[in-house]
Each structure stands twice: as C-alpha cells, then as structure tokens.
Amino acid sequence: MVHRQLPRVGRTQSWRWLAMLVLVPAVLSTAGMIWPGAAIEETLTRRSEEILTESRISFTGVEVRGRDVRLSGIPAGRRSEAKAKLEEVPGVRTVNTVTTDDSAGGTMSVIPRGRQLAVFGLVPDEATKDRLLGEIRARRDGREVVDAVLIARGAVLPADPGLVAEVMAGVPAETADTVSMYWWSDTLMLTGPVIDEETVVELRSVMHDLLPAEIRLEDRTWQARLGETATFGAEAFQESVSTVLADGGGLRFAAGSTRLTAAGAEVLNRLAGLLRVAPGMPVVLESHAPEGESELAGARAEAVRAQLLDQGVSGSLVTMRSSPDIADDSDVDVVDVQIG
Incomplete structure (x- = not known):
C-alpha cells in the first residue's frame, strides 16, 4: 500500500x-x-x-x-x-x-530531484518553517533546498525538525538522489529505487538506529531494475544513454530532413523508455546540421524533444542546443544527448 x-x-x-x-x-x-x-x-x-x-x-x-x-x-x-x-x-x-479530513497537520515530504531537495509540508508559523529549512540546509550536502512549505494555523510537524534533517542526512550516499521521504502522523515512508541489496540493508539499519520507537518505518523502496540504475548519478546515466545511442547508430536523420530514419526512430523509443524510469536528470539535445543550416539543426532537436514528450518524458527536463557550424568530418545528421 x-x-x-x-x-x-x-x-x-x-x-x-x-x-x-x-x-x-x-x-x-x-x-x-x-x-x-x-x-x-x-x-x-x-x-x-x-x-x-x-x-x-x-x-x-x-x-x-x-x-x-x-x-x-x-x-x-x-x-x-x-x-x-x-x-x-x-x-x-x-x-x-x-469527506472528513483528519490530516490537516503532521505531514511533510523531502523529495530529491537531481541536485535539489524539495521540501513540502505544513507548519504552524514562520519560526517553525525557518528552523525546519535551516536544519535541512545545514545537512544538504551541497544540494539546493526548494521551499514548498506552507503555513497553516494549528498544523504540527510529524517529527522534530532536527530529527527530520538527521534522518535525511543519514540516507546512504548511493540512494540520496533516488529515495524520497514522506512523513505523516507517526509514520515515515521511504520509496524509490535502491541500487543493490547491500544498500537496502544499510538503509534499513540507519533508519532503525535513528528513528525513535514511536515512529513506524514503512519501507517501500525496491531494488533497481533495468534502466533504473541510471538514476544514481549523471555519469552513470550518461553511460546508459551513450550505450543506447551507440548500439542503434544514434538519433539519425535522413540527409537534409527533419524526419528520423527507421533506425533512428527505434533508438528514440529505447531512449524514451530509459528516461521514463530514470527521472530527475536534465537532458540536453545537441543537434547537428551542415554549416549554415541552423534552422535544420534546430528543427531536428525540436523533433526529438517533441517525440520524447509524446512518450511520457517530462518536458521540464529536456532542453535543446544547435551546432550547425561544424568540421567537415563530423556527422551532420544526428542529434547527440548529453546528461547534466
């Protein structure tokens, strides 16, 4: 559940x-x-x-x-x-x-998204909000803290801000970018892919040591499958993407055209499947075209982006860059994919 x-x-x-x-x-x-x-x-x-x-x-x-x-x-x-x-x-x-709402307070979440931590929750006043965000920022390990905390009179936090930040900081580094925390009432739920069984054991052990007896741990993490391993850092993600591109010959277009070749379309389908199960990483589409054909380069990048969005990839993650003026020996009929 x-x-x-x-x-x-x-x-x-x-x-x-x-x-x-x-x-x-x-x-x-x-x-x-x-x-x-x-x-x-x-x-x-x-x-x-x-x-x-x-x-x-x-x-x-x-x-x-x-x-x-x-x-x-x-x-x-x-x-x-x-x-x-x-x-x-x-x-x-x-x-x-x-129809009855028994959850007006006592709720908060800490959601990692790449190099960001989004903090959601209800707090009773500005002082409590400042303390919560301050405790988390003190342990954020260089990541930007996104403030999505709302003030609601009578709201209560499910745990002391110091404990929330301590638990967040205690998550093993291998899962810091993939495991989300949802607190409510007397329960902490963890959810997201974990890279291997050893890390699963470490995560549960850390939580057991940090959480007081009155807070129940609901572990909804799972061991990563298929492309999910790409969520553990931009470098690993780039390796997975590069493998998909190399195996299929890249996101290739017919000469002078904005239409992918049949092989290029198949690569795009595989790429979209990888991106859907590896959320949170920014994607840059770098499009090439013969020198002087900037409009063609831009149109190719836009075509790839549109098809990725049609297949369920988040548009907020995908940006484009054109490189029409390139060396004569470069491949002018492909769109490269860069992570980060």
Missing part, C-alpha cells in the same frame, strides 16, 4: 514545486512488467497526483492499495471531478473520496 500525505495547495506559486512530485508520468503497462507490486502502487500514486495537480484540484492525501485509490482533502464541489479523472487512469480499479 502506498499512502502519501501532502499539503493543501491553492492557486499560488507552490503549484510550481508540487509539480516536482510528478515529474515522470508512468505508463502502467510498462511498469507492471518491470516493477514489483509496491512500485506499481507508487506508479498509480504518482500518476494520480499528477492529474490532480494539472487539474488544480487540491488534496491532502492519495492512498493506493493494489489498484484502488482513496483520496482525502478534496474540496467540496470538486470530488466528482477528481473521481472521474482518476477513474480514467489505466490500471485504476476504483476511486473513493473521503
């Missing part, structure tokens, strides 16, 4: 940060083939959160058990709309909304 508690969201700039929770829309049929049951629930949770966020429907909780979704904190007058939207998600069996 995946049970995630999130702060209420209004029509404010916090929507920009809440969108970080759902950077990677997952296709359930693919996830079902490569992930265990807990990760399928995580996929449905992320997709549900994405749809609610895109629809500007505020919520405080999304709970997925198997293929059944339970929503809490949906505003009156929008519950039918939220239910109808989530019932259209592939793989969802039933959707129920909870």
Whole structure:
C-alpha cells in the first residue's frame, strides 16, 4: 500500500514545486512488467497526483492499495471531478473520496530531484518553517533546498525538525538522489529505487538506529531494475544513454530532413523508455546540421524533444542546443544527448 500525505495547495506559486512530485508520468503497462507490486502502487500514486495537480484540484492525501485509490482533502464541489479523472487512469480499479479530513497537520515530504531537495509540508508559523529549512540546509550536502512549505494555523510537524534533517542526512550516499521521504502522523515512508541489496540493508539499519520507537518505518523502496540504475548519478546515466545511442547508430536523420530514419526512430523509443524510469536528470539535445543550416539543426532537436514528450518524458527536463557550424568530418545528421 502506498499512502502519501501532502499539503493543501491553492492557486499560488507552490503549484510550481508540487509539480516536482510528478515529474515522470508512468505508463502502467510498462511498469507492471518491470516493477514489483509496491512500485506499481507508487506508479498509480504518482500518476494520480499528477492529474490532480494539472487539474488544480487540491488534496491532502492519495492512498493506493493494489489498484484502488482513496483520496482525502478534496474540496467540496470538486470530488466528482477528481473521481472521474482518476477513474480514467489505466490500471485504476476504483476511486473513493473521503469527506472528513483528519490530516490537516503532521505531514511533510523531502523529495530529491537531481541536485535539489524539495521540501513540502505544513507548519504552524514562520519560526517553525525557518528552523525546519535551516536544519535541512545545514545537512544538504551541497544540494539546493526548494521551499514548498506552507503555513497553516494549528498544523504540527510529524517529527522534530532536527530529527527530520538527521534522518535525511543519514540516507546512504548511493540512494540520496533516488529515495524520497514522506512523513505523516507517526509514520515515515521511504520509496524509490535502491541500487543493490547491500544498500537496502544499510538503509534499513540507519533508519532503525535513528528513528525513535514511536515512529513506524514503512519501507517501500525496491531494488533497481533495468534502466533504473541510471538514476544514481549523471555519469552513470550518461553511460546508459551513450550505450543506447551507440548500439542503434544514434538519433539519425535522413540527409537534409527533419524526419528520423527507421533506425533512428527505434533508438528514440529505447531512449524514451530509459528516461521514463530514470527521472530527475536534465537532458540536453545537441543537434547537428551542415554549416549554415541552423534552422535544420534546430528543427531536428525540436523533433526529438517533441517525440520524447509524446512518450511520457517530462518536458521540464529536456532542453535543446544547435551546432550547425561544424568540421567537415563530423556527422551532420544526428542529434547527440548529453546528461547534466
């Protein structure tokens, strides 16, 4: 079961940060083939959160058990709309909304995204917010801390800010960029891919030593599969991407054309599959074309980007760069992919 508690969201700039929770829309049929049951629930949770966020429907909780979704904190007058939207998600069996909201406080999340840490939660006042973010920044290991903390009168944190920061800092380095933390009430949930069994054991041991007895650990991590190992740093991600490109001959275009060759289209499909299960890494598309044909270079990069987005890759991660003026012996009919 995946049970995630999130702060209420209004029509404010916090929507920009809440969108970080759902950077990677997952296709359930693919996830079902490569992930265990807990990760399928995580996929449905992320997709549900994405749809609610895109629809500007505020919520405080999304709970997925198997293929059944339970929503809490949906505003009156929008519950039918939220239910109808989530019932259209592939793989969802039933959707129920909870009219009473018992989760006004005691919720927070720390979500890694590359070199950023997004912190979500409800706090009662500015002083508590400053202390929470200050404790986390003191242990951020060089990463930028994104403030998505909201102030709500009467809200309470599920744990002391010092403990939240200590637990965050205690996560093994091999999982610091892949494991998310969701705190609510007396529970800490960890979720995300872990690189190997040894790291799984280390993570659980650290949590056991740090967490007091009154806080329950819900471990929803899973050992990485297939392309998921690419989430453990830009260098490893680049190696995986370069292998896909080299094996298929690259993202190749017909001479003078903005249309990928058949082989290039197949490479793009494989690349999109890798990017979907390796979220959080910025992708730069560097397009080439013969000297003087800058428009062709730009159009090729845009064509690749558009097709990646069509296949579920987050548009916020993909940027473009054109290189039309290149040496005579360079390959002018490909788009290169750089990570970071």
